[in-house]
Amino acid sequence: MAVLLLAEVTDGELNLDTTAKAVTAAAKLGDVTALCCGASAAAAGEAAAKIAGISKVLVAEDASLGHRLAEPTAALIVSLAGDYEHIVAPATTDAKNVLPRVAALLDMMVISDVSGVVDGDTFERPIYAGNAIQTVKSTDAKKVVSIRTSTFDAAPDGGSASVETISAVANPGLSEWIEDKVAASDRPDLTSAGVVVSGGRGVGSKDDFAMIEALADALGAAVGASRAAVDSGYAPNDWQVGQTGKVVAPDLYVAVGISGAIQHLAGMKDSKIIVAINKDEEAPIFQVADYGLVADLFEAVPELTKKLS
Amino acid sequence: MKVLVPVKRVIDYNVKVRVKADGSGVDLANVKMSMNPFDEIAVEQAIRLKEAGKAEEVIAVSIGVKQAQETLRTALAMGADRAILVIASEDVNTDIEPLAVAKILKAIVDEEQPGLVLAGKQAIDNDMNATGQMLSALLGWSQGTFASGLDIEGDHALITREVDGGLQTIKVKMPSIVTVDLRLNEPRYASLPNIMKAKKKPLDEKTAADYGVDVTPRLTVIGTAEPETRKAGEIVGSVDDLVAKLKEAGAL
Numbered sequence: 001m002a003v004l005l006l007a008e009v010t011d012g013e014l015n016l017d018t019t020a021k022a023v024t025a026a027a028k029l030g031d032v033t034a035l036c037c038g039a040s041a042a043a044a045g046e047a048a049a050k051i052a053g054i055s056k057v058l059v060a061e062d063a064s065l066g067h068r069l070a071e072p073t074a075a076l077i078v079s080l081a082g083d084y085e086h087i088v089a090p091a092t093t094d095a096k097n098v099l100p101r102v103a104a105l106l107d108m109m110v111i112s113d114v115s116g117v118v119d120g121d122t123f124e125r126p127i128y129a130g131n132a133i134q135t136v137k138s139t140d141a142k143k144v145v146s147i148r149t150s151t152f153d154a155a156p157d158g159g160s161a162s163v164e165t166i167s168a169v170a171n172p173g174l175s176e177w178i179e180d181k182v183a184a185s186d187r188p189d190l191t192s193a194g195v196v197v198s199g200g201r202g203v204g205s206k207d208d209f210a211m212i213e214a215l216a217d218a219l220g221a222a223v224g225a226s227r228a229a230v231d232s233g234y235a236p237n238d239w240q241v242g243q244t245g246k247v248v249a250p251d252l253y254v255a256v257g258i259s260g261a262i263q264h265l266a267g268m269k270d271s272k273i274i275v276a277i278n279k280d281e282e283a284p285i286f287q288v289a290d291y292g293l294v295a296d297l298f299e300a301v302p303e304l305t306k307k308l309s
Numbered sequence: 310m311k312v313l314v315p316v317k318r319v320i321d322y323n324v325k326v327r328v329k330a331d332g333s334g335v336d337l338a339n340v341k342m343s344m345n346p347f348d349e350i351a352v353e354q355a356i357r358l359k360e361a362g363k364a365e366e367v368i369a370v371s372i373g374v375k376q377a378q379e380t381l382r383t384a385l386a387m388g389a390d391r392a393i394l395v396i397a398s399e400d401v402n403t404d405i406e407p408l409a410v411a412k413i414l415k416a417i418v419d420e421e422q423p424g425l426v427l428a429g430k431q432a433i434d435n436d437m438n439a440t441g442q443m444l445s446a447l448l449g450w451s452q453g454t455f456a457s458g459l460d461i462e463g464d465h466a467l468i469t470r471e472v473d474g475g476l477q478t479i480k481v482k483m484p485s486i487v488t489v490d491l492r493l494n495e496p497r498y499a500s501l502p503n504i505m506k507a508k509k510k511p512l513d514e515k516t517a518a519d520y521g522v523d524v525t526p527r528l529t530v531i532g533t534a535e536p537e538t539r540k541a542g543e544i545v546g547s548v549d550d551l552v553a554k555l556k557e558a559g560a561l
Contacts, residue, residue, distance in 0.1 A: 180478075
């Protein structure tokens with residue numbers, strides 16, 4: 001049984017951690033072929049070939065595939081779909097954009113954000129902001145599946161897959177890329193970081209958010225934020241952790257000034273150790289925290305940062 | 310141009326859901342239901358387009374049980390002009406899958422010929438994030454997902470999308486399907502007079518069969534379980550205690 005895996009490629013570069021985690025899930029389904037596509041994708045293809053568990057890499061380079069616009073990327077995947085029973089991708093914004101389009105073009109359902117692979121037809125996925133886990137069995141001939149990477153370990157390197165170059169298909173010409181506004185960051189990537197420090201409304205201002213960033217730097221951590229912090233302009237939107245932002249499961253998650261709404265917990269409650277710092281002892285975050293500190297964050301966070309530096 | 314806005318009746322976002330003891334699903338009996346929060350943003354955006362003179366008519370559509378009528382009345386009270394209810398299920402526990410919803414919406418699009426479909430990026434119950442993309446595929450239209458900015462100029466639209474690394478702007482050909490993200494706008498509240506007026510606005514009732522769409526699920530739900538609960542944590546007294554505990558636990 002063959003699996004086509006859409007590798008996560010951004011501006012010609014393979015997102016190794018995200019792709020390798022999806023490989024772990026995909027390898028449970030069958031023989032994995034990875035598709036690297038974009039305006040440039042050859043280097044990403046070489047990198048993907050080294051992931052253990054990938055047996056073949058397809059590289060499709062074409063200007064129309066730049067920035068992975070949904071319409072041409074979906075058309076490419078559909079053109080390859082005949083040989084595969086499973087079409088899989090990590091549940092990133094790119095894949096969430098493309099995969100449902102692929103599924104509908106094939107007249108198949110999509111199975112989003114899979115957190116467990118039971119067998120080739122049966123999958124577990126969280127619903128209701130992670131407050132229930134549903135097991136579904138697909139009756140479709142092909143399964144189009146996005147993988148919640150936070151629940152799978154990354155496949156190790158050591159692979160030696162063959163790399164084959166393929167051509168793009170005709171661009172439907174429905175959309176074009178105009179610009180990216182990339183949030184620059186030297187810190188670890190939020191979804192793959194071992195430690196995440198997040199700030200919420202309690203931080204109070206954009207200036208005070210620097211305190212959260214200083215603690216993150218002391219821990220070598222990525223910075224996250226609650227919706228309230230993003231909506232108030234303290235942090236950029238791509239730092240949002242939660243049901244509608246990113247889902248993370250680091251070894252250590254430090255929530256500062258975050259009450260712990262259902263929608264935020266959906267994005268971080270699978271973290272190994274959760275620390276909460278909040279002055280409200282009734283805050284729901286303390287119900288999921290392994291270690292809670294009831295304190296004024298303006299005193300506790302600088303003190304903690306100093307002790308860790 | 311007409312704007313079509315699909316809205317979904319879901320469990321209210323503030324409700325802590327309970328999984329039924331027999332694993333058959335989530336308990337929806339006597340639970341507060343509301344319009345999916347992302348759909349409110351889509352309705353708001355459609356009304357703003359009308360207020361800006363870029364849309365002539367806003368049509369809200371909902372698919373599901375008869376009670377989804379209330380959700381449509383909410384959309385009408387916010388400012389939608391008329392509504393279409395497609396009854397596809399007798400039972401509130403039956404969630405119609407995105408593929409079937411997309412097929413029904415396609416039939417409605419074929420009939421109504423809107424220039425734009427504005428949908429929420431995901432429903433907070435099934436968390437699928439798929440219907441808009443599927444509808445776009447079935448129609449062969451462009452798609453602009455996770456939109457936090459939307460600017461329509463003639464035969465194309467500029468869409469700012471919330472993506473993993475930041476923001477991306479794309480230009481799509483109209484007609485298009487746009488799915489909205491949280492930060493596109495702040496939805497308005499319906500005023501009491503508008504709620505009263507909404508009761509008189511037209512609401513067509515249809516069935517899935519009227520559109521010739523089979524709503525049989527492709528995914529059979531085998532079971533629904535509670536997620537693993539975390540073991541109780543402890544409250545520490547000071548920053549020093551916290552650092553000591555984290556060292557003990559091997560986290561530092």
